[in-house]
Amino acid sequence: MSRADTRPARRGRRTPEEGPRATFRQLVPFLLEHRTVLIVVAILSIIGAVATLAQPLLVGQVIAQVEAGGGLGLLVWGIIALVVAASVISGFQHYxxxxxxxxxxxxxRRQLVARILHLPIREFDARRTGDLVSRVGTDTTLLYAVLTQGLADAVGNSLIFIGALVAMALIDPLLLLAIVVVIGVSITGVVVLSGRIRRATGEQQEKVGELASSVERAVSSIRTVRAAGATEREVTEITGVATDAYGVGVRIAKVSALVV
Incomplete structure (x- = not known):
């Protein structure tokens, strides 16, 4: 039996399911601190979307001119200018x-550290140290992913999507209908699978917190562990937690592959 099995559980320890869920409203104050930059990013996203939508139109004009035997004139330079402008806008927006x-x-992180260090002592008794550490490290990094992987760029992508739908409606309504059906089926699948991904991600975060807590406990009491000859037992126990986290990560990858 491992050491983890023989340790008594702390009274009142909370599980992730018992805690409140984070909402987008809680993210808003952090975004409002940078609203000017986000507005600029949204404007750049719209300009980039317009440039992206204009490129196929100019290419169509080039093809029409070639078929008619006319000169290309400024059309080629217009396409080059649009491509360069879109690249510059995309790079600056990314930065x-x-x-x-x-x-x-x-x-x-600054606010979370201040919040954690001012918690009542009973909260530290009810939570693992690794869970609190992972909140400051791993969990806050998710905010970075949310912001940089689609939140501010949603305006431009939405404009491109609407523009593409309008163009397809003008060119081939039947093709548009088929694409709308495919998109509807895809969205349904994403909604169904997103719940599984969310639950698995929460489980993974719990495993990461447990891993951090186990490492912190072993390192802080390393002299006792060495004196008791329990080094290999601790390694085995912590490796088991890491293996569990790996398994959850693989499960997330499998479900995410169905969404991509």
Whole structure:
């Protein structure tokens, strides 16, 4: 029997399911600190979307001119200018998002550290140390992913999507209908699988917190562990937790592969 099995459980220890769920409203104050930059990013996203939608139109004009035997004139230079402009806008937008995401993580970590260190002592008795540490480290990094992987870019992507639908409606309504059906089926699948991904991600975060807690406990009492000759037992126990986290990660990868 492992050491973890013989340790008495702390009274009142909370599980992730018992705690409150984070909401988008809680993220808003962190975003409002950088609202000017986010507005600029949204504007750049719209401009980039317009440039992206204009490129196929110019290419169509080039093809029409070639078929008619006319000169290309400024059309080629227009396409080059659009491509260059879209690249510059995308690069600058990426930089602003990365910088803002880093700033949001910094703000959240600063407030979270202050919050944790002012918690009542009973909260420390009810929670594992590794869970609290992972909140400051791993969990706050998720804010960075949320901000840099689609939140601010949603405006431009939505505009591109709407523009593509309008263009397809003008070119081939039947093709548009088929694509709408496919998109509807895809969205349904994503909604169904997102619940499984969310639950598995929560379980993975719990395993990561348990891993951090186990490592912290073993390192802080390393002299006792060495004196008791329990080094290999601790290694086996902690490796088991890491293996569980790996298994959950693989399960997330399998479900996510169905969404991509």
């Amino acid at each position: 602003l998002l990365q910088r803002t995401g880093t700033a949001v993580v910094y703000s959240s």
